[in-house]
Amino acid sequence: MSTSDGVLVRVKDVEKVFHRGSEEIHVLSGLNLEVPKGEFLALMGPSGSGKSTLLNLMGGLDRATNGTVEIGGERIDEMSDRQLAAWRARHVGLVFQFYNLLPVLTAERNVELPLLLTPLSKAERRQHVETALTAVGLNQRSRHYPRQLSGGEQQRVGIARAIITDPTILLCDEPTGDLDRKSGDEILGLLQALNREHGKTIVMVTHDPHASARAKRTVYLDKGQLFKEKPE
Amino acid sequence: MNWLSQIASVTWFGVCTIPRRKGSAIVATAGIAGVVVVFVGVLSIAQGFRKAVTSTGRDDIAIVLRDGANNEMSSGLGRDVARVVKDAPGVARENGAAVASAELFVIIDVPKRSTGTDANVPFRGVEAAAPTVRGNVTVTQGRMFERGRNEVIAGVAAAREFAGLDVGKTIKLGKTEWNVVGVFSAGGGVAESELWTDTTVLQQAYQRGDSYQSVYAQLVSPDKFQEFKDALTSNPQIKVKVVRQAEFYADQSTMTTNFITGIGTVIALMMALGALLGALNTMYNAVASRGREIATLRALGFGAAPVVCSVLIESLALALTGGVIGGLGAYLAFDGYGAATMNFQTWSQIAFAFAVTPKLLLNAILWAATIGLLGGLFPAIRAARLPIAAGLRET
Known part of the structure; x- marks a missing residue:
């Protein structure tokens, strides 16, 4: 799913303004970004620079104040909440800094969650879950609850959940932010493999240069603007 | 999904x-x-x-009160009126006698078992046909009172709630002593909260002469009610109110x-x-x-x-x-x-x-x-x- 020019994500003249009382906070100002299909893009920047906000706009989790967001040729900024929910289920895989697993569900049930929104049968869902958990090297721990898993293992479950529907794009918000270096490296290796071997388009927010080095391209956000080089 | x-x-x-x-x-x-x-x-x-x-209100039992009375306490009927009621068309008969009971109703003070405080308890004088009229009265303990004697039977609910109503006990009401000779059930209905004795004895004890307050009459069938009512209310010699027992109790x-x-x-x-x-x-x-x-x-x-x-x-x-x-x-x-x-x-x-x-x-x-x-x-x-x-x- 991409446009004829190979661009999967097209963010154009996007502004995002938050309101705190009577104060207006301009987080993104006239921002433009294109992400080709098959890209592994790292979004870097200091805290409060708008990295996660931009990622949320691309994932249809938030709405821009102005501007357009087009993913695979579809204007997601024009979709209703209901259409957006269905679109996310079909096209977006989300990986969170704190994994966001449901503590009352086992690893395999957490991974299965997005498939509950598809017409797949129970047997088909089980097959997909096994494949996804194998892909992240965690099929032996499928019956464990999140509290019984290490941080790295929980993030692997999070990645398995993100890829289970074979989404158009993977959006990762600080995926190694809560992990030690070793576990973080393993997660980054996994994301790289998904990008290289399976052609997954990945946009990853990080403030860690070590993590961004594993991406194909890095852009920098500062004061609501995007830079190709790290601003001074 | x-x-x-x-x-x-x-x-x-x-x-x-x-x-x-x-x-x-x-x-x-x-x-x-x-x-x-x-x-x-x-x-x-x-x-x-x-x-x-x-629960015991029935459609084939009629209650006759004085015209304008809303309950038995405010009613009053003479012996002649009671006789006219018993002779009215639609009243069931056994061996030629009307299945009807002219009754007197007084309120007495009896202490509650639970608190010892006095409470108003209905004391009803009934005629021999009363159990037949109501149809569901059964003496469950002791025996029926004898006519002409100062004997009472207590409804099971009254015997349970109020003191001194056990069989064999004597209760003093005013200057008169009454022997409790039995306990009766009445299908869970209101009569179970009452004491019953012979009407004549109660009339004498409370100096009511030969007056009654109500007549309970069993009808041949529920659809005889209107005929019975019309006969009484159209009779210029008496002024009475006729209601079905079920409606009376509900009211x-x-x-x-x-x-x-x-x-x-x-x-x-x-x-x-x-x-x-x-x-x-x-x-x-x-x-x-x-x-x-x-x-x-x-x-x-x-x-x-x-x-x-x-x-x-x-x-x-x-x-x-x-x-x-x-x-x-x-x-x-x-x-x-x-x-x-x-x-x-x-x-x-x-x-x-x-x-x-x-x-x-x-x-x-x-x-x-x-x-x-x-x-x-x-x-x-x-x-x-x-x-x-x-x-x-x-x-």
């Missing part, structure tokens, strides 16, 4: 988190159970009272039943308000503690409507649990519990048993469900409106 399956999944995830917040869930459930216990408890009094007063219980129902409803409403706040608090707490989970589910593509429904269903489930517990508790605690209260239309005590009826339980469960739905509504709307991006970062 269809909408219903989404609701089922999101609801199940929510229900699984209840043990994490069992404190507030128990408080809400217990609050609603308390409302139901009070609601069922108080209204079972009204139900029991109504049942006691009306007699209306004021007390409405009073108890009103009080019960007001108390239950006040408690329901408290329980509603408890349910609101619980569900707001549930939504707050699950903010990140709800945001995660919505980020994955679950809709807002299933989230709303899941919160409502969870709230409803907690409320229904409380409702069932409360209903069961009320049933075990109150159903059949014996008591006596004043019938404001006759100013006499009527003994009755609390009646927890299926309809009452159903009403209570509906109250609980309403509390649950109202308690879950605003938290559910809040859950659906939670900004996903902000919710995802909640800790």
Whole structure:
């Protein structure tokens, strides 16, 4: 799913303004970004620079104040909440800094969650879950609850959940932010493999240069603007 | 996945988190159970009272009072009127004699067993046909009183509620002593709260000459009532009021039943308000503690409507649990519990048993469900409106 020019994500003249009382906070100002299909893009920047906000706009989790967001040729900024929910289920895989697993569900049930929104049968869902958990090297721990898993293992479950529907794009918000270096490296290796071997388009927010080095391209956000080089 | 399956999944995830917040869930459930216990408890009094007063009311028994009288206390009939009533068309006959009883009704003071305080108890003088007229009077202990003697039989409810009415005991009323010679049942009806003796003896003891207050007549069949009534009300020699026994009893219980129902409803409403706040608090707490989970589910593509429904269903489930517990508790605690209260239309005590009826339980469960739905509504709307991006970062 991409446009004829190979661009999967097209963010154009996007502004995002938050309101705190009577104060207006301009987080993104006239921002433009294109992400080709098959890209592994790292979004870097200091805290409060708008990295996660931009990622949320691309994932249809938030709405821009102005501007357009087009993913695979579809204007997601024009979709209703209901259409957006269905679109996310079909096209977006989300990986969170704190994994966001449901503590009352086992690893395999957490991974299965997005498939509950598809017409797949129970047997088909089980097959997909096994494949996804194998892909992240965690099929032996499928019956464990999140509290019984290490941080790295929980993030692997999070990645398995993100890829289970074979989404158009993977959006990762600080995926190694809560992990030690070793576990973080393993997660980054996994994301790289998904990008290289399976052609997954990945946009990853990080403030860690070590993590961004594993991406194909890095852009920098500062004061609501995007830079190709790290601003001074 | 269809909408219903989404609701089922999101609801199940929510229900699984209840043990994490069992404190507030128990408080809400217990609050609603308390409302139901009070609601069922108080209204079972009204139900029991109504049942006691009306259960023996029959359509083929007519009661004749003085014209304009609303109850036996305000009625008065002479012997000649009683005779005209017994001779009227439509009255059942056995061996040529009318199955009818001219009766005298006085109120006496008898101490309650529970408190020792005096209460008004109906003391009825009846004729020999009285048990036949009512049809369901059975002496369960001792024997029937003998005519012409100062003997009484006590209804089972009166014997249970009031002191000194055991068989073999003697009670002194005014200057007259009466021997309690038997206890009778009357199908759970109002007669079970009364003492019975021979009309003639009671007339003499209370210096009533040959006057009565009512005539109870068994009709050949219910459809003979109109003929019987017309014959009496069109007779220029007498001025009487004729009512069916069922209507008479229903009318007699209306004021007390409405009073108890009103009080019960007001108390239950006040408690329901408290329980509603408890349910609101619980569900707001549930939504707050699950903010990140709800945001995660919505980020994955679950809709807002299933989230709303899941919160409502969870709230409803907690409320229904409380409702069932409360209903069961009320049933075990109150159903059949014996008591006596004043019938404001006759100013006499009527003994009755609390009646927890299926309809009452159903009403209570509906109250609980309403509390649950109202308690879950605003938290559910809040859950659906939670900004996903902000919710995802909640800790």
